Structure formats: C-alpha cells, structure tokens
Amino acid sequence: MAFLDYAPAPESTSILNLRDEYRLFIGGEWVAGGGTPFASVSPSTERQIATFASADEGDVDAAVRAARTAFEQVWGPMSGRDRGKYLFRIARILQERARELAVAETVDNGKPIRETRDADVPLVAQWFFHCAGWADKLDHVGLGARPRPHGVAAQVIPWNFPLLMLAWKVAPALAAGNTVVLKPAETTPLTAMLFAEVCEQAGLPAGVVNLVTGAGETGAALVRHPGVDKVAFTGSTAVGREIAKAVAGTDKKLTLELGGKGANIVFDDAPLDQAIEGIVDGIFFNQGQVCCAGSRLLVQESVHDEVMDRLKERMATLRVGDPLDKNTDVGAINSSEQLERITRLVAQGAAEGGDVWSPACELPAEGYWFAPTVITGVEASSTVAREEIFGPVLSVLTFRTPDEAIAKANNTPYGLSAGIWSDKGSRVLAVADKLRAGVVWTNTFNKFDPASPFGGYKESGYGREGGVQGMQAYLKAGER
Amino acid sequence: MTEPSAALAPAERAVQLLGGDLSEVALRRHLQGLPAVDAVGLEARAAKLGTRSIKTSSKQAALDLIIRMIDLTTLQGADTRGKVRSLVAKALVPDVSDPATPRPAAVCVYGDMVGNAVEALGSAWSAGKDDGINVAAVATAFPAGRASLQVKLQDTRDAVDAGADEIDMVIDRGAFLEGNYGLVFDEIVQTKEACRRADGTYAHLKVILETGELVTYDNVRRASWLSILAGGDFIKTSTGKVQPAATLPVTLLMLQVVRDWERLSGERIGVKPAGGIATAKDAIKYLVTVAETCGEAWLDPHLFRFGASSLLNDVLQQRQKLSTGHYSGPDYVTID
Numbered sequence: 030m031a032f033l034d035y036a037p038a039p040e041s042t043s044i045l046n047l048r049d050e051y052r053l054f055i056g057g058e059w060v061a062g063g064g065t066p067f068a069s070v071s072p073s074t075e076r077q078i079a080t081f082a083s084a085d086e087g088d089v090d091a092a093v094r095a096a097r098t099a100f101e102q103v104w105g106p107m108s109g110r111d112r113g114k115y116l117f118r119i120a121r122i123l124q125e126r127a128r129e130l131a132v133a134e135t136v137d138n139g140k141p142i143r144e145t146r147d148a149d150v151p152l153v154a155q156w157f158f159h160c161a162g163w164a165d166k167l168d169h170v171g172l173g174a175r176p177r178p179h180g181v182a183a184q185v186i187p188w189n190f191p192l193l194m195l196a197w198k199v200a201p202a203l204a205a206g207n208t209v210v211l212k213p214a215e216t217t218p219l220t221a222m223l224f225a226e227v228c229e230q231a232g233l234p235a236g237v238v239n240l241v242t243g244a245g246e247t248g249a250a251l252v253r254h255p256g257v258d259k260v261a262f263t264g265s266t267a268v269g270r271e272i273a274k275a276v277a278g279t280d281k282k283l284t285l286e287l288g289g290k291g292a293n294i295v296f297d298d299a300p301l302d303q304a305i306e307g308i309v310d311g312i313f314f315n316q317g318q319v320c321c322a323g324s325r326l327l328v329q330e331s332v333h334d335e336v337m338d339r340l341k342e343r344m345a346t347l348r349v350g351d352p353l354d355k356n357t358d359v360g361a362i363n364s365s366e367q368l369e370r371i372t373r374l375v376a377q378g379a380a381e382g383g384d385v386w387s388p389a390c391e392l393p394a395e396g397y398w399f400a401p402t403v404i405t406g407v408e409a410s411s412t413v414a415r416e417e418i419f420g421p422v423l424s425v426l427t428f429r430t431p432d433e434a435i436a437k438a439n440n441t442p443y444g445l446s447a448g449i450w451s452d453k454g455s456r457v458l459a460v461a462d463k464l465r466a467g468v469v470w471t472n473t474f475n476k477f478d479p480a481s482p483f484g485g486y487k488e489s490g491y492g493r494e495g496g497v498q499g500m501q502a503y504l505k506a507g508e509r
Numbered sequence: 510m511t512e513p514s515a516a517l518a519p520a521e522r523a524v525q526l527l528g529g530d531l532s533e534v535a536l537r538r539h540l541q542g543l544p545a546v547d548a549v550g551l552e553a554r555a556a557k558l559g560t561r562s563i564k565t566s567s568k569q570a571a572l573d574l575i576i577r578m579i580d581l582t583t584l585q586g587a588d589t590r591g592k593v594r595s596l597v598a599k600a601l602v603p604d605v606s607d608p609a610t611p612r613p614a615a616v617c618v619y620g621d622m623v624g625n626a627v628e629a630l631g632s633a634w635s636a637g638k639d640d641g642i643n644v645a646a647v648a649t650a651f652p653a654g655r656a657s658l659q660v661k662l663q664d665t666r667d668a669v670d671a672g673a674d675e676i677d678m679v680i681d682r683g684a685f686l687e688g689n690y691g692l693v694f695d696e697i698v699q700t701k702e703a704c705r706r707a708d709g710t711y712a713h714l715k716v717i718l719e720t721g722e723l724v725t726y727d728n729v730r731r732a733s734w735l736s737i738l739a740g741g742d743f744i745k746t747s748t749g750k751v752q753p754a755a756t757l758p759v760t761l762l763m764l765q766v767v768r769d770w771e772r773l774s775g776e777r778i779g780v781k782p783a784g785g786i787a788t789a790k791d792a793i794k795y796l797v798t799v800a801e802t803c804g805e806a807w808l809d810p811h812l813f814r815f816g817a818s819s820l821l822n823d824v825l826q827q828r829q830k831l832s833t834g835h836y837s838g839p840d841y842v843t844i845d
Contacts (some may be wrong), residue, residue: 030568030570032570032808034567035564036563036564036568038563108669116758298545301544302554303546303550303551346801355560356562451542452545472550473549473550
C-alpha cells in the first residue's frame with residue numbers, strides 16, 4: 030500500500046445521541062409543528078438522519094409571541110452582566126460538546142470533520158465568548174449611553190455553515206438584549222436542535238431563543254410577521270431581495286448577507302507556495318459552498334502558467350471522500366439540488382469555451398459529490414465568471430497591470446470578499462483601498478474573527494456582522 | 510550595486526543555471542529573485558499537514574520507514590570510544606525483542622570518532638557502497654563553523670580518509686548574514702572537493718544551514734538554493750546545538766525548494782531535519798509533509814533523513830505497541 034493511501038481514520042459517530050424526530054423549540058418547550066414533518070439526509074450517504082417538524086404560520090406566530098414575552102419580562106430588563114453570564118455559560122457548553130457538535134455538523138452538512146473540528150465549532154464558541162464580553166459594555170459600541178435592543182429578532186440562516194451562522198446571528202442579538210426566533214436551513218437543521226439542548230443545559234430563560242424549522246414558507250412567514258423588530262438573513266441574493274421587499278415600509282431593521290463572486294488576485298511577486306495554498310483554501314474550503322469564496326482567480330499573465338501548473342499539482346493531493354474521515358479535505362455537496370446547479374454551471378462554462386480540469390479522483394457511489402475543478406480560459410463575460418456557482422469550482426482570469434486587476438475584480442454585481450497576494454506592502458495597500466468588497470484578505474484567505482466586521486457591498490447585501498459594527502446592528506441609540 | 514563581479518569556484522549546477530561566467534553578482538541576483546515566503550501561510554500549511562491522522566497499517570509502514578531514515582547521532586564533547594561502540598551496537602540491533610526491526614541509515618559522529626564507528630560496525634559498514642549502515646561525520650569546525658577554510662577542509666578530509674560515507678558540513682552563517690553569499694558558496698564547493706576519495710568517488714555532502722541562526726524563512730530559502738547550487742547532496746536544518754533546531758515549517762520550506770529544484774533540473778536533493786524531533790508522532794508529521802510536498806519518491810533514506818538520538822526508542826515503543834497491543838515502557842527498549 031502506498032503511504033499516501035492513508036488507512037481510513039474515521040471519526041466515530043457514537044458520541045451522537047440523536048432523536049428520531051425533532052420538534053420546534055418555542056418558549057422553552059418542544060412542540061409539534063402544524064406543517065408536514067420533513068427529513069434531513071446525510072449528503073455523503075443519502076441516509077436519513079431524523080425528521081424535523083415544519084412550522085406553519087401559527088407556529089411562527091407562537092414563536093414570535095414567546096420571544097416577545099421573554100423580551101418584555103425577562104431578557105430585556107435583565108442586566109447586561111447577567112445576560113453575559115448566560116452567554117459565557119453557553120460558550121463553555123459549546124466547547125465541552127465540541128466533538129459531538131462537529132460530528133453532527135459533518136453528518137448533516139457533508140463538510141469534512143477536519144473543518145467542523147478545526148474551524149466551524151471553535152469559531153462558534155469564540156463568537157459566543159466574544160459577544161458575551163460585550164453584554165455589559167454596550168455603552169461603548171458607539172451609540173451613546175444606554176443603547177437599547179430592538180426587541181424580537183427574526184433570523185434566517187443558510188446551510189453552508191449551519192451552526193456558525195446561528196452563532197453569528199444569535200450571539201450578538203442576545204448580548205444586545207434582543208430575543209430571537211431563528212429558522213435554520215431546511216437541509217441542515219440538526220445542529221440548531223442541538224443548540225436548543227445547549228440553551229436548556231445553560232438554563233437560558235424560556236422564549237429567549239426559539240427555533241422554527243421548515244422550508245422557505247416558514248422563513249417568509251417569520252420575516253413578514255408584524256411582531257418582529259429586526260430581520261437578519263444570510264443566504265442567496267434572490268431570497269434577500271424578496272425579504273427586502275417584504276420588510277420595506279415597515280419599522281423592521283434589516284441586515285442581509287448574500288452571495289458573492291470573490292476575486293483572488295495573484296501578482297507576480299506573490300509568495301508563490303503560500304498563494305497556491307490560499308487559492309486552494311479560498312475555493313475548496315467547505316467544497317466552495319462559501320459566500321465569500323475566492324471563486325474568481327485573477328492571475329497576472331506573466332505567472333499564469335506557473336501558477337496553474339502548481340495549482341493543479343496541489344489539487345491532485347486533495348483527498349475527496351468520506352467527510353467523517355479525519356484525512357478528508359473535500360467532502361460532499363450539501364444537496365442534490367446544489368449538485369445539479371454546480372453541474373449545470375460547469376457544463377455552461379465548458380460550452381462557453383472554458384477549459385475544465387479536475388484531478389483524477391474516485392468519487393463515492395452514494396451521496397452528492399463534485400470533484401475539485403478549475404476552469405481556465407475564462408473571460409470576464411463568461412457565465413462562470415459572473416454567476417455564483419457555490420461549489421468547488423474555480424474560474425481563472427488573467428490581468429496585466431494592477432489597474433486591470435482592480436477593474437476586473439470590481440466588475441461584478443457582488444462585493445463580499447477579495448484576496449490579494451503580493452510581497453509588496455505598498456501595492457497591497459493601494460489595491461485593497463480600491464477594491465469594492467466588504468472583506469479584503471492579503472496573503473491569506475477565508476479567515477474569520479468575531480472582532481472583525483464581515484459583510485458586503487452591492488448585491489452582496491448590507492449591514493455587518495462581527496466586531497463593533499455587528500453589535501450596533503442589534504441596538505438603537507438610547508433615549509436622551 | 511557596484512560590487513566587484515568576483516568569479517566563483519565552478520560548481521556544475523550553478524554554471525548550468527546561472528551561465529558560464531558565474532559571478533557573485535549573478536548568484537546574489539538569483540537568490541534575491543526567488544519568490545518570497547509568507548511566514549504566516551507557511552506555518553499554517555505546516556500545522557494543517559500536522560493534523561493528518563495516520564493509523565493502523567499506514568502507521569506501521571511509517572514507523573519502519575522512520576527507523577530506516579534515522580541518522581543515529583551522538584555529538585558530545587564527552588563522546589568516547591565506548592559511547593560510539595554503544596551507539597553502533599544500538600544501530601545494529603535496535604530492538605532485541607524483534608530481529609525484524611530495520612536498521613537506521615547511518616550513525617553520525619564527530620570526525621575523530623569515524624574510525625571507531627567503522628571498526629564497531631565491522632561488516633555492517635556500507636563503506637561507500639550503500640549496502641549497510643553509513644558513517645556520517647560532522648565536519649568544517651562543527652557546530653559554529655568559526656575556523657579558517659584550511660582547517661575546515663582538513664577536518665573534512667580527515668573524516669573522509671577515516672571512512673566517513675557522509676559529511677555533514679556547516680555553512681558560514683556569519684558570512685551569509687553579511688550578504689557574502691560568494692564566500693558561503695565557495696566554501697561548500699571546496700568542501701565538496703574535500704569529500705572526494707582516492708578512487709574519485711565522493712562522500713555524500715549534507716549542508717547544514719543552521720536555520721535557527723538564519724532566522725527568517727526568506728534566508729532559509731536562499732541558503733537552501735545556494736547550497737544546492739554549490740553541490741550539496743542534502744540540505745539539513747540544524748546542528749542540534751542551536752534553538753530552535755528543526756521545525757516542521759522550516760522543513761516544509763526546504764522540501765518546497767528541493768521539489769522546485771527537481772522541477773527545474775530533474776535532479777533530486779535530500780532533506781534532513783535534525784534536532785528536537787523526539788517522538789514517533791512528530792516524525793510521522795514530517796513523513797506526511799514529505800509525501801504531500803515532494804511525493805512518495807522522497808520517502809527514501811537517500812532523500813530524507815532524521816538527525817536524532819532519542820527518536821529511535823520512541824519509535825520502537827510505538828512499534829512494540831502495534832504488535833503487542835499495549836505500551837511497554839522505556840525499560841523494554843535498550844539505551845545506547
């Protein structure tokens with residue numbers, strides 16, 4: 030056996046203690062939903078994990094009422110110091126249950142255990158710790174003395190980082206004194222249910238966190254509910270647009286974190302070996318199902334061939350397969366629907382003249398899989414250069430000068446993320462200044478920190494999550 | 510730059526890459542034109558490689574390979590003939606409980622102990638024929654390298670004459686940090702010449718960069734290229750006398766250099782991390798890094814070595830654990 034055929038090293042699922050069916054978590058109780066329950070399957074095996082209740086309008090109404098009661102009677106009046114204590118407790122329990130949460134996330138989402146273990150779950154705990162620290166320091170978020178929470182926050186999150194997106198939404202909302210009704214994505218509701226258990230374990234007062242599972246209609250009912258004061262959404266630009274329309278003309282505050290088509294710009298003086306790693310991290314992290322993925326590679330023409338040779342060599346060492354194996358780099362695509370979209374867009378890329386390449390890799394028979402793919406010879410007008418693919422597919426364009434790189438990077442309806450690879454500090458600063466993207470990484474990619482604001486320009490949405498700005502989104506100025 | 514374009518000693522690789530009129534200016538330009546290293550990215554990549562999970566059959570193969578890659582080392586002022594005999598005995602029979610245990614690649618000693626090591630090895634000595642255990646000698650005023658060139662070369666010749674199959678030389682770090690790349694280059698070229706035996710063959714030359722004194726990764730990359738251009742067969746991280754000695758990021762960087770050199774020339778250069786690798790768990794991280802950076806071809810004692818002393822016994826205990834199912838303890842492996 031060749032050394033690189035590492036023997037299987039699967040993480041055990043015995044740590045999971047799952048129920049066969051999960052209900053809605055409303056007002057501290059597990060209640061049946063009015064809609065028809067649905068199943069969530071594991072994307073790497075297509076096997077059913079559990080069934081989940083589907084919340085109808087009545088359930089959403091009950092959840093919003095529970096959140097309102099908790100806000101008015103318990104959570105709103107509570108001192109920041111005491112709210113912080115609950116959040117610190119939740120953060121510690123999340124750390125204690127880290128392995129269980131990582132396994133659950135991998136089973137439900139299809140992403141490698143290496144990522145849930147080393148990225149998702151540690152960041153989740155970090156987010157709660159960070160926001161817990163804010164709870165008694167709200168006078169310093171920049172809104173003057175005694176800023177006030179909005180009230181009830183309606184939060185709708187996507188399937189690509191189920192628990193992490195929950196943390197990004199719930200932690201700042203609670204720290205600021207809001208109560209929440211959150212709807213996890215239809216294909217990845219599992220870790221939200223485990224989070225409800227964590228809230229119970231932490232003794233969080235009933236109604237502070239309410240979870241309603243269901244499909245798009247549940248989310249629509251939630252953001253439209255008149256009892257909601259604040260709406261936060263992460264997901265596709267199309268749905269974000271619908272939400273913006275629904276919320277227009279109401280008092281509801283809105284933040285949207287939507288799609289992206291991030292440019293990763295490699296200059297000829299880049300630290301080459303690290304740039305290759307950065308390209309790989311940028312587009313193959315979480316199978317490229319990342320809104321801020323570096324899905325458009327812009328390479329200076331003078332180093333294009335060398336970068337491509339090295340990138341392909343590196344891609345050939347990516348290990349695609351069982352997400353629970355600790356050596357897996359690239360896991361399963363989250364759903365058959367998403368796989369179909371990726372497949373269709375790549376075919377279109379080829380039809381439009383792109384040169385599609387993937388390393389030889391054996392994909393499992395069951396489950397939803399797409400091999401890491403790079404498309405060269407892509408022009409700015411190509412579909413794969415403009416549309417968000419949301420998969421492990423890198424589109425490669427070239428440029429000649431820094432000005433051209435900036436122009437091409439900005440030539441997109443999106444504006445969420447960008448990367449710059451260059452050893453020259455002055456160039457990095459000058460280019461970063463001109464990129465219209467909410468996050469610009471230099472000589473790194475896909476790095477997240479609760480102290481750093483994250484969000485987009487243009488069709489990538491508005492509002493920021495993380496940092497002072499992320500706290501401000503859940504507060505309004507106090508009465509003078 | 511108005512530096513005089515001093516001619517350098519001819520080194521075949523450098524002549525081929527930089528042209529026939531090999532000069533210090535050409536060498537300097539080449540080294541300064543190498544792609545930069547981003548320290549954060551390099552260390553992150555090394556850390557990621559370190560999370561690979563090597564189990565069961567893969568672990569078994571890795572442990573045997575690690576033993577075969579070890580340069581079993583004693584480099585003390587207090588070394589005696591007895592100590593060297595004892596080290597050699599350990600190399601010959603690493604594990605008394607399992608005769609199938611592979612032997613390390615070489616024993617590594619100070620130059621004046623080469624004769625004793627050769628004698629103790631007896632018929633197991635490879636004698637330059639690559640069919641047994643090699644004797645490696647540190648030379649060139651190891652570890653500081655602060656001596657005249659004549660002394661360094663004589664040090665090398667003495668070791669080769671006494672039978673050393675491999676010479677581990679140190680570069681002049683002071684000269685390197687002064688930017689005097691030509692001097693460093695010339696010393697390697699001349700040391701390589703001093704490795705030549707009477708029959709025209711050469712002892713293998715490992716060039717120790719002492720990365721802990723070069724400090725920056727950019728320096729390590731330049732020193733690695735310089736050593737290869739000057740004729741080194743191996744590039745080695747450290748003497749073991751300076752902290753930090755071998756680290757995974759520095760070794761990864763040197764592996765990237767030899768991978769790039771092969772891409773350019775088709776020729777394979779070896780890498781030897783030395784100092785501070787004491788556990789099988791750490792050593793396996795190095796194997797993963799080798800395989801995922803340079804490919805499996807480099808998983809060969811001719812292309813990768815560990816400079817170590819205590820590593821061997823930890824590997825042996827892990828090996829015993831795999832065959833018996835339980836940990837034995839340090840008294841169940843022999844000390845040298």
